[in-house]
Structures are given as structure tokens and as C-alpha cells.
Amino acid sequence: MLLARIRKTCLVLTCAAMALVPIAAAAEEQTWHHAIGTLEPPKLPADFKALPYVNTKAPKQGELKLADEGTYDNFNPLVDKGNPASGTGLLFDTLLTSSEDEIGVRYGLLAEALTWPEDRSSVTFRLRPEAKWADGQPVTPDDVVFSFESAKANSNLLANYYRHVTSAEKTGEREVTFRFDEKNNKELPAIVGEFPILPKHWYAAKDAKGNPRDVSKGSLEPPMGSGPYRIASFQAGATIRYELREDYWGKDLPINIGQNNFRVISYTYFADSDVEFEAFRAGNIDYRQENSSSRWATRYDFDAVKDGRIKREALPNAFRARGIMQAYVPNLRRDQFKDARVREALNYAYDFEDLNKNLAYGGLKRVDSFFWGTDLASSGLPQGKELEILDSLKDKVPARVFTEPYTNPVNGDPQKVRDNLRKAIALFKEAGWELKGNRMVNVKTGQPMRFEILLNNPSMERTVLPYVASLKKIGIDASIRTVDSSQYVNRVRAFDFDMIFGVWAQTMDPGNDQLVYWGSAAASQPGSMNYAGIADPAVDDLIRRIIQAPTREDQVAAVHALDRVLLANHFVIPMFYSGESKIAYWAKLAHPEPLPEYGIGFPALWWAKGAE
Structure with a gap:
């Protein structure tokens, strides 16, 4: 989940410092911002209504059937153990979230605002008061501190990525501050908003069998999150089914309008890409990104492609x-x-x-x-x-x-x-x-x-x-x-x-x-x-x-x-x-036109044309 965010920014223009968009002055010499950019100023003002590339009228319906290869044995996104399940990012929110038509720009998600000193030696996030876990409890600074400390303790990858972040601490009723061991690292105030936030109180409680939960270990217990989906059912290592939460706290946030449009997103695991391809041909999978140039050139000549029931596109967006x-x-x-x-x-x-x-x-x-x-x-x-x-x-x-x-x-x-x-x-x-x-x-x-x-x-x-x-x-x-x-x-x-x-x-x-x-x-x-x-x-x-x-x-x-x-x-x-995303999908799916400049927005921006 985190690495997908690490790899998701692009160059447009030169900027000597972090781009600032002030929304309110909170204290002397402290300015709060609704967004942060590492290369360019955020395009959208604090009162934006929706991202410019979404379909604000996209229906929320249907099931999206996806595939992955191999198996999975873990729903915990903060450990380097086992094989993480596909789609777990749907369960959790982050402090910030990226825009797909801007360069290195992140807008507040769990955080309604953030502030940092001129030397960028720290950053403070102010959480949204309406942010809630699936059980109705508020997302708190304690949850953020718990998640960060767990990430550094249990993931070598994240520990190295955040090696210059020395601490996270609650500094207000809805505020959490990250401190750094160096100054003028322009990325740090932004990238500490990338990791998934987990509920401290849920991990402090026992599971349904009366056993203590352990955030340092992989687990197949469906976790509680604050994100738009929940795990409805799964067959360990083989399938997983996510359902859209009607009570998702953030569904009406401008940053989320026109997104999370499928009622159900399901994954089926296959032994290899050839078996997966046959499942796609048979209509058991709705979408695939083709990584084989040979298969793309020679094996998409079946009836569903010829008669338009399956669409194919080669899109350069993500590679820009x-x-x-x-x-x-x-x-x-x-x-x-x-x-x-x-x-x-x-x-x-x-x-x-x-x-x-x-x-x-x-x-x-x-x-x-x-x-x-x-x-x-x-x-x-x-x-x-x-x-x-x-x-x-x-x-x-x-x-x-x-x-x-x-x-x-x-x-x-x-x-x-x-x-x-x-x-x-x-x-x-x-x-x-x-x-x-x-x-x-x-x-x-x-x-x-x-x-x-x-x-x-x-x-x-x-x-x-x-x-x-x-x-x-x-x-x-x-x-x-x-x-x-x-x-x-x-x-x-x-x-x-x-x-x-x-x-x-x-x-x-x-x-x-x-x-x-x-x-x-x-x-x-x-x-x-x-x-x-x-x-x-x-x-x-x-x-x-x-x-x-x-x-x-x-x-x-x-x-x-x-x-x-x-x-x-x-x-x-x-x-x-190849320099292109080669995608094929059944025509019951649709996406915005045009797609964002630097991505294809799948699956967040896509929708089903008709309920299944």
C-alpha cells in the first residue's frame, strides 16, 4: 500500500520549497494548510468540491471481480511477514492522499489540516473531528502514534523509509506531531502522511476467540478500519470479498466524491497468469492489466473482444x-x-x-x-x-x-x-x-x-x-x-x-x-x-x-x-x-473521460454501468 504511494508523483515545474496553501492561522507564526506539495503548489483551493477528473454522478452499484496470482495469508498492512492480501488499502485511511493529476501534491484525508516550520524539522496534523472507525469511535492522535510506532517496529521497509522520523506524539486533542532528526528534508512533512492508520483500541482488545491481538504479527482476522470498505467474507489464500460501507465517515468529503463506486470488490487468486487470463475470457474476472506483450499481440482475438463486450486500451497516463x-x-x-x-x-x-x-x-x-x-x-x-x-x-x-x-x-x-x-x-x-x-x-x-x-x-x-x-x-x-x-x-x-x-x-x-x-x-x-x-x-x-x-x-x-x-x-x-498500461475489461465497466493526467484511477474512479 505504502509503496504504491511512494511511486506516485511527477515533475511539472521547479519549486525551491514546499508549496503552501494556507487555510487558517491558528497560532502566532503557525499557518495551517489543507494540502502540501513538494514540487508545485496544489491546484485546488481549501473549499474545492471534488477532484476535477472524477465523475461526481458515478453510480454506486455492482461488483468488480478482480484477480491476483499466488496466495495470501495476512491482512495486517504494517508487518513484513507473510503474503499481504490484495485490496487491504480499501480498509484503512491515511492522513493524506494523493492527486492523480498533480505532481507530488497531497490533500488531507484523515487530517483536515497540517502545519510545519520553515526548516521542516517537524510536521503537525490536525485530525478531522468527524473521522470515525467502523465501530463509531473517533480516530485519535493516539491511533496515529500507535500506527507509526508499529510500522517502524514491525516493517523493515517502513523503518528505513521513515528513518529520519524520530518520534510521533500527541500534541493536542486532535493533533499529532512528527519530529525529524534533520532539517530541510522537503519530503518528510508529506510522506509521514502516507502510512495506514490502525485502531489502537481494537488491537488492545481480544479477538472473537478470546485471544489477545498482536499488531506485530500477520493475521487473517478481518481488521477494523476507518476506510470505505470492510471484509465481508474470505476463503484464506483463495478469495476475498470487500463490501462498501454505507456508514463510511468520509464518503461525502470532497476528496472522496466520485470515488469508491463499487458495492463489492472481490479478488480470486490463481496459480499463474495463463489460468487468470482464461478466467478473464470466461467472464469470471472483469478487468486485467496485461503484462505480456506476446499475449497482448496474439491472444485477444476471441469473440468478446471482436464484438465489443471486452474493451482494450493502451494508456500512457501512469508512465507520465x-x-x-x-x-x-x-x-x-x-x-x-x-x-x-x-x-x-x-x-x-x-x-x-x-x-x-x-x-x-x-x-x-x-x-x-x-x-x-x-x-x-x-x-x-x-x-x-x-x-x-x-x-x-x-x-x-x-x-x-x-x-x-x-x-x-x-x-x-x-x-x-x-x-x-x-x-x-x-x-x-x-x-x-x-x-x-x-x-x-x-x-x-x-x-x-x-x-x-x-x-x-x-x-x-x-x-x-x-x-x-x-x-x-x-x-x-x-x-x-x-x-x-x-x-x-x-x-x-x-x-x-x-x-x-x-x-x-x-x-x-x-x-x-x-x-x-x-x-x-x-x-x-x-x-x-x-x-x-x-x-x-x-x-x-x-x-x-x-x-x-x-x-x-x-x-x-x-x-x-x-x-x-x-x-x-x-x-x-x-x-x-512497454511504457503503457495495457488494460482489458468487460464493457460493463466505465471510467471518467478524460482520465487523470498521471494515472488511470483504477479502481477508485471507475464504476459499473449496471447492477449485477
Whole structure:
């Protein structure tokens, strides 16, 4: 839930400070705001009636039938344990909520207002007096403090994300204040409004069986929330059914008008995407986002598509606000991947062009930046402020960042493949490996280059097999291991893998999230998104510069430098992405026209044309 919010902002204009929209002066030198922006001023005034992109007359009716793969065993959103159930964000509210047509702007949800000092060393939220839990009790500052402390104690991911938030305390009847251990971190006052708020009194009570509840553990007891939906029924690990709450306290808030339009949202879990696709074809699932370019090109030719009962759209909206890196991620905690020349060699063996032509029907683009698809991506040679930043770190970064723009090897025909495999072998030799017979071995130890690519979906194997075959040509024994989703999640959280697929979706306002992705502290923190195990002083320095950047120009320069250093170290083998949300849905569903600039608003903005 939180990570979806981490990845959801975008760039429009430069702003040297947090954008302010005052709504009332409460005390001397204290101004309260109904919204906060990290890059641009909020567009909407304090008395706005609804978000501009919603259908304010959308009917509240019908059931939305969705799918997920694998299984689930946990409804608690604040722990790094088990497999969280899909849709639990429907149960809980947050202090703030994002707009899908603005850049880094958040409006009050549980909070009616917020205030912060000029140095941004803290932020105070004032809760809405009408905010209620499902049992009718008010949402209090004690609930917020309890939720924050639980998040930091029980989620390594959230603990790292909020590492600079030192405390949360009740500072008024409806006020809670977060204090930070550093000043001028422009994101902190906004991102502390992102985590789900849980009811302290509910967790202090016993469950229906008389057992004490424990917020530090995963649980399949349907939790009580303050959000628009409740869990009506579920079959553990297989299905879950959410029902719209008629008594939801926030249903008439301007920020919620035109949203939460389905009476029922249900999820069914499937073993893999092929089975899920067949369920969609049969009408048992209403909506799917297609991640296979091959399937999108070849398998949507059945009657329901031809006669218009199923609609297909390829929408760029979400990618206007998002930089993508999808890659093979070698685990740098493993000795065989510690040398950057080895990792670079692995890229020379990856034939994207052949895969795109023969498996994806030309529907993919090669990723060449950790901020791919945005103007935050580095390009050419460093100049101006970016060059100044890199010069200050010249003894800590690869020399090539000053002389060579990053480019991926180009394969696609036999001669290019042969040339690139020769380059790969040469890089291995420089790194202390040699090809003996048909095996790549370490010169000192005699150990062969052998690793396992861990997957969680059998349908991904066809994408990986050509890479395995290419690696075999240079003596590398790469194998595929496909495990169920529970095993996969647990192994990735524990960094128990040689290589995985990794996807990072960047906001256009990067900051504290970079600590979670690439920071040295996260490399040893189980459950973090630093899958590769990057622990690099220059990277840490650049992340700090991004977070502390006084202007947008400084921030962009630092991001360009970070991107360039990450690429030059060959921490990953960049793969591909399409740059569009390819969606298919039964025509009984509808969405606003136009959709918001930076998202597709699913499912919050959509509705059913007729009751089921």
C-alpha cells in the first residue's frame, strides 16, 4: 500500500520549497494548510468540491471481480511477514492522499489540516473531528502514534523509509506531531502522511476467540478500519470479498466524491497468469492489466473482444509520472557478482533484440536508465551542476561516468551476438575468470560461474530461457528456479537468491525512497527494496544530495548523477518495458473521460454501468 504511494508523483515545474496553501492561522507564526506539495503548489483551493477528473454522478452499484496470482495469508498492512492480501488499502485511511493529476501534491484525508516550520524539522496534523472507525469511535492522535510506532517496529521497509522520523506524539486533542532528526528534508512533512492508520483500541482488545491481538504479527482476522470498505467474507489464500460501507465517515468529503463506486470488490487468486487470463475470457474476472506483450499481440482475438463486450486500451497516463527500471538483479552479497566487470559481461550476453522480435512482437523498449522514460534519466556526458557534483566524488565513482554515456549492448543478429559474447568473455578474463572447455571458472578457486534465476511465475520462464541459453555459450551454468509466491516473497525478503527480476517505479520527485532502493543501510535490512545489495559511499552521498536539494535544478542534477553512477557500476542488467498500461475489461465497466493526467484511477474512479 505504502509503496504504491511512494511511486506516485511527477515533475511539472521547479519549486525551491514546499508549496503552501494556507487555510487558517491558528497560532502566532503557525499557518495551517489543507494540502502540501513538494514540487508545485496544489491546484485546488481549501473549499474545492471534488477532484476535477472524477465523475461526481458515478453510480454506486455492482461488483468488480478482480484477480491476483499466488496466495495470501495476512491482512495486517504494517508487518513484513507473510503474503499481504490484495485490496487491504480499501480498509484503512491515511492522513493524506494523493492527486492523480498533480505532481507530488497531497490533500488531507484523515487530517483536515497540517502545519510545519520553515526548516521542516517537524510536521503537525490536525485530525478531522468527524473521522470515525467502523465501530463509531473517533480516530485519535493516539491511533496515529500507535500506527507509526508499529510500522517502524514491525516493517523493515517502513523503518528505513521513515528513518529520519524520530518520534510521533500527541500534541493536542486532535493533533499529532512528527519530529525529524534533520532539517530541510522537503519530503518528510508529506510522506509521514502516507502510512495506514490502525485502531489502537481494537488491537488492545481480544479477538472473537478470546485471544489477545498482536499488531506485530500477520493475521487473517478481518481488521477494523476507518476506510470505505470492510471484509465481508474470505476463503484464506483463495478469495476475498470487500463490501462498501454505507456508514463510511468520509464518503461525502470532497476528496472522496466520485470515488469508491463499487458495492463489492472481490479478488480470486490463481496459480499463474495463463489460468487468470482464461478466467478473464470466461467472464469470471472483469478487468486485467496485461503484462505480456506476446499475449497482448496474439491472444485477444476471441469473440468478446471482436464484438465489443471486452474493451482494450493502451494508456500512457501512469508512465507520465513514473520512471521505470526493470532488470535482472544479481545479488551483490554473492561473491561471484561483486566485480562490476562480471556484471557488465552479463549484460553483453543478454539479447534483448531477439527477445523483442520473437517473443514480444516488437512491443517492448530497452530500458537504459533507472529513471527511464523521464527527464530525470541521465544522457550524454555530464555537464553543469551534475558535472560539479560528480567532480566532487571523482575518487569514489567509476572514471567512465566522465567520458562514456551509458549504452546497452545491441544484439539481434548473429555477428553482433558473437562480438558481444567475445566482449563478455574478455570482461570475465579481466575479472579473474577464464573459459576452460565449456565452463567459465574462477582462476584462483577453480569454482565455476554458476547461479540460479529465481522466479515466482511459470509464465516468465519463456522470457528467461533465451538468456540462460546465451549464458551457456560462454560457459555459465545459469538455471531457473520457479517457486510459489510465498516462498518467493520470503526468499527475496531474506535476500536468499542469486538473481531475480526487479522492478523499481520511480516518482518524478525522488527523495527518501532512494534510501530504500539503493542506500547502504537498506542493503543489510531484510525486506528492503535494495535487492541488489548496493552499499556504495558515492551512491549514499548522491541520495543525500537529492533529499537535501534546495531547488529543483539541484535535485535534477543530483538525480542525473545518481543515475549515471548506478549505471556505470552495472549493478543490474537492464531489461525492457512497454511504457503503457495495457488494460482489458468487460464493457460493463466505465471510467471518467478524460482520465487523470498521471494515472488511470483504477479502481477508485471507475464504476459499473449496471447492477449485477
